[in-house]
Amino acid sequence: MSVDVTPAVGVGEVQPPASGLLSRRPAWLSQNLVTALILMVAGYAFGHWIGNVISSGRVWVTTAAENDAAIVLGLLxxxxxxxxxIGALNYPLAKLIGRDTVPQERTDWTKYFRFSLTHKVVxxxxxxxxxxxxFTGGLLAMAIRTELLTPTTHIIGPGTYISIVGEHGTIMMMMASSLVVGPLGNYLIPLMIGSRRMAFPRIEAASFWLFTAGYFVILTALPLGGFPTGWTGYAPLQNQAGVGMDSYLVGFLVISLGMILAGFxxxxxxxxxxxxxxxxxRMSIxxxxxxxxxxxxxxASPTLxxxxxxxLLDRTVPTAFFLNVHGGSSYLWQNLFWFFGHPEVYIMALPGFGIVAELLPVFCRKPLFAYRVGAAGLVGVGLLSYFVWQHHLFQSGINPDMRPLFMLTTELISIPTGFVFLIGLGTIYKSKMRFEVPMLFCLAFYFNFLIGGITGVFLSDVPVNVTLHGGFFVLSHFHYTILGGLVFAFFGGVYYWTPKVLGKTLNKRLGQIHFWMMFVFFNLTFFPLFLVGLFDQPRRVFEYAVRLQTLNDFASVSAYLLGASFVVFVVNFVWSIWIDPKTAPANPWDSNGLEWQTESPPPWYNFERIPVVLADPYHYSEPVPVPVADLAPDNFAEAAGNGVAAAAMAGAGTGGASSGGSSAGTQDGSD
Amino acid sequence: MTEITPSPHSLQGMGTPEEAAYEVRAHEGALWTGSRLLIAIYAFACAALAFAYFYLRSANSDHLWRPHGVSAPADIGSAIMAFTVAAAAINIYGIRRLRRGGLLDWEVAGWTVLLGGLIALGLQCWEFTRLSFFPGSSGYASVFIGWSVINCVLLVSGSYWTETLLARHLRLRRAHADEGGDRYEVLTPRSTRINIVSSAHFWVFIALIGVFFWVFFYVAI
Incomplete structure (x- = not known):
């Protein structure tokens, strides 16, 4: 009987890079961003050629004067x-011949342009x-607000305008789906759970490079003529659109695969x-x-x-999923899209809740109020988010008798959301707050999300929804929840965790300027747009009633200044990290979080010894400090459970061997 | 008893033996969790397709859900389903034999599963050329094409998983024989066993999905 202890997939990520390059190849031959770009262009050309070979001369290609198959195959x-x-397929291909590839990690700056298996690099x-x-989506937003400066004089044509609106929405939605889980999740989760690594580092890296590919794909929509549907891609307009629509569909397809892998x-x-x-x-919120x-x-992403x-099949084969005249249904797209799309709203909101709930106890020096209620609230929001998608169809393809049910489920979701609010208020109540920059962003989150959330409850009501559907009121509502909620929380997290990640503190004065500009001009941009919506200005239309020009101009100027606030952030980042770096203390906020119990920035192995966690990280007001973890545990095997002790005995001397039984039936993994 | 030492890029030298064992157990747990998650992910994708089937069928836009006489070739469809179910059954049989120490039986079963999966995949591709309807001619035709594409993805995934397990097993067996061991000795570490059992569950899932959609497209039409 033999035991294989061939390393777990990606165990190599914790390998200390000895020095320089571990690769056997010369540097110029190794896979990196440049080789990825070259092969992407070559792949596009090849796919385009294949598409032309397959479908040239077909009736639907010659009559439409465009070859969607060539574009789609080119993009794929x-x-x-x-x-x-980039090297993402090395391992899956090597596995076909039974080989494990040796992870190649560099220690210099070029590791950021490679397929890295280190969670901190990812x-x-x-x-x-x-x-x-x-910032790409933000620049497009500036273009939109510029066009809306005047009601009838135009800078951009209507086709270009709707393309920019669609591109802005799609890029922002793609970004927001990974805004927290991508950077903060990948970097911090192992540190916050006391691990040295992610479970599947190759999948983690693949999710990032798919996300990046999605960026390039969606950008191709503009040179290909754009798409007229906005970010929701509704059919049958989707079927009638030009080849820019292919970029939208392939882009979202690629992003959805990346999201699935990231979540997995x-x-x-x-x-x-x-x-x-x-x-x-004891797990952090x-x-x-x-x-x-x-x-x-x-x-939810598999539905997308x-x-x-x-x-894509409708546009290339062509099938007729979304074409009523051929037995399909345009409402089918709406159902499938929103079955993903509404959980997507909470994919964007929940990490924001998590960040602010994590930061409040640190700056209030109080335990997180009703921790378990908060966790239950997050679970409740997640579960209910699957049962509300039809409220997006109140005005279109829904049986009117179904409206009350989905109105009720939508209103129900405000209850667990309220839990998350209450834990924040309970934590703040009678606390001695420290108004550091991250805390300011947290407080702004609650202010903004309250407005976004309450207007959401209004909109869940069928009569209000029917009245305000498709206008700027809805636009303002979701900008208050996503930009006002998630993005504020994200920047709070960036200011909070930068000393951990980079070992340097962002400049406080510039951070305050960034915050106040962002908070004031965000509200000055989007609050007037509620009024614009109430006065019936529709979304995605580049002309509007002359009487609304003042409000629109006010919003546009505020939007420019909101954009300028992000420039302040970039200046602050560059200044504090590269020009005038200040080394941060090891735990500048006096946080109890497990991630702060190791060095800043963390070493490649995260923790010298795997810690034994003793308490949750929110014991801030105890007279005697409660240690959150034993960082040099003597009782590791005991704390880790009986199986580990036995396995360690068997594996001693082999550096991590696990003992195995002689039959597959005795330990089939169900334990 | 033969010990195969860990790869040099493992945790060796980093932590205590207890920590290393903890990591290995965590990895095994991740494999178990991951394989079940994979099934859940595919299940949601297939549920979306099933939703499309029932939605278009009940909507019957312009009475074009399925015009009279439109149906996919039942003989090919039934053969695809049969090969898929057989692959799943043989996989389960192989695992049972492996649990009783029948390594060779598991190997033969594994190659048979792979062959079955590839034949089903080939038939699925061939079926595209034997359709009597235009893909965009009806709701039924559209969903059928969509299902065929997804079934190809499922079969490729299952076959890839089985092939990589067999290839890895061959490599291990060769390494073991090079060290002077018996090449028919059972080489089934815990992580590999979890992988094998998980791949069998995945095949059962593919077979169940295959049967459901076979009923939708060929029986209950």
């Missing part, structure tokens, strides 16, 4: 080339990428890699939020994948 092969070029890669998404990896990590003693009741978000990512596949 481009993504495959991208993954090949977290930083994600951070840069989500900011790139965010986070779930497996949080369930299995928690340090001994880290029970569910941020980890809870990432877990619930990941469940939504892994289970199928919807995109159906859309």
């Amino acid at each position: 092969f481009g993504v495959v080339g991208w993954l090949l070029g 977290g930083k890669q994600y951070l840069i990428m989500v900011l790139l998404f965010f 990896n986070q779930i497996a990590t949080i369930i299995n890699y928690r340090a001994p003693g880290l029970t569910w009741g 941020f980890v809870w939020s990432v877990l619930i978000t990941s469940v939504l990512l892994a289970t 994948t199928i919807a995109c596949v159906a859309g």
Whole structure:
């Protein structure tokens, strides 16, 4: 009988990079961003050629004067080339011949342009990428507000305008789905659960590079003529649109695959890699939020994948999923899209809840109020989010008799959301707050999300929904929840965790300027737009009533200044990290969080010894400090459970061997 | 007893033996969790397709859900379903034999499963060329094409999983024989066993989905 202890997938991520390159290849031959870009272009050309060979001369191609199959195959092969070029497919291909590939990690700055298996590198890669998404979408928002400066004189044509609106919405939605789980989740979750690694580092890295591929794909929509549907991609307009629509569908398809992988990896990590003693009741509320978000990512996104596949089949084969005249239904797209789309709203909101609930106790120096209620609230929101999607169809393809049911489920979801609010208020109540920059963002989150949430309850009401549907009131509502909620929480998290991640503190004065500009001009931009919506200005239309120009101009100027606030953030980041870096104390906020119990920035192994967790991280007002973890535990095997002690005995001397039985039946993994 | 030492890029030298054992157990747990999650993810995708089937069938837009005489070739569809179910059953049989120490039986079963999966995949591709209807001619035709694409993905996934298990097993067996061990000795570490059992569950899932959609498209039409 023999025992295989071939390393777990990606165990190599904790390998200390000895020095320089561990790869056997010369640097110029190794896979990186440049090879990925080259193969992406080559893949696009190849796919385009294949598409032309397959469908040239077909009736639907010659009559439409455009070849969607060529574009779609070009984009898909481009993504495959991208993954090949970056090295994401090395391992899956090597497995076909039974080989394990040796992870190659570099220690210099070029690791950020490679397929890295280190969760901290992936977290930083994600951070840069989500900011790139965010600033691209933000520039498009500036273009939209510029066009809306005047009601009838136009800078942009109507076709271009709707393309920019659609591109802005799609890019922002793609970004927001990974805004927290991508950078903060990947970087912090192992640290917060006392692990040295993610469960599936290759899947983690693949999720990032798919996310990046999605960025390039969705950008191709503009040179391809854009898409007229907005970010929701409604049929039958989707079927009638030009080839820019293919970029939308392929882009969302690729992003949905990335989201599935990201959620998959986070779930497996949080369930299995928690340090001994880290029970569910001791887990930080941020980890809870990432877990619930990941469940939504892994289970709601497949519906989007199928919807995109159906859309692509309609445009290429062509099938007729969404064409009523051929036996399909345009409402089918709406159902599939929103079955993903509404959980998506909570995919964006829940991590924001998690961040603010995590930060409040630190700056209030009080335990998190009603921790278990907060965790239950997150679970409740996650569960209910699957049962509300039809409120997006109140005005279109829903049986009117079904409206009250979905109105009720939508209103119900405000109850667990209220739990999350209450734990925040309970924590703040009678506390001695420290108004540090992260705390300011947390307080702004509650202010903004209250407005976004309450207007959401209004909109769940059928009569109000019917009246306000498709206008700027709805637009303002979701900007208050996503930009006012998630993005504020994200920046709070960035200011809070930058000393952990980079070992440097962002400049406080610039941070305050950033915050106040962002908070004031966000509200000055979007609050007037509630009024614009109440006065019946529709979304996605580039002309409007002359009487609404003052309000629109006010919103546009505020939007420019809101955009300027992000420039302040970039200046602050560059200044504090590179130009005038100030080394941060090891635990600048006096946090009890497990992630702060190790060095800043964390070493490659995260923790010298896997900690044994002793308490939840929210014991701030105890007269005698409660240690959150034993960082040099003598009783590790005991704390880790009986199985580990036995396995360690068997594996002693082999550096981690696990003993195995002689038959598959005795230990089939069900334990 | 032969020990195969861990790869040099493992946790060796980093932690205590207890910690290393903890990591290995965590990895095994992650494999178990991951494989069940994979099934859940595919289940949601297939549920979306089933929703499309029933939605279009009940909507019957322009009475074009399924015009008279439109149906997919039942003989090919039944053969695909039969091969898929057989692959799942043989996989279960192989695991039972492995539990009793029948390594060779599991190997033969594994290769048979792979063959069955590839034949089903080939038939699924061939079926595209034998359709008597235009893909966009009706709701039924559209969902059928969608299902066929998804079934190809399912079969490729299952076959890939089985193939990689067999390839890894062959590599291990060869390494074991090179060390002077008996090449028919059972080489089933816990993580591999979890992988094998999980792949069998995945095949059962593919077979169940295959049977459901076979009923939808060929029986209850």
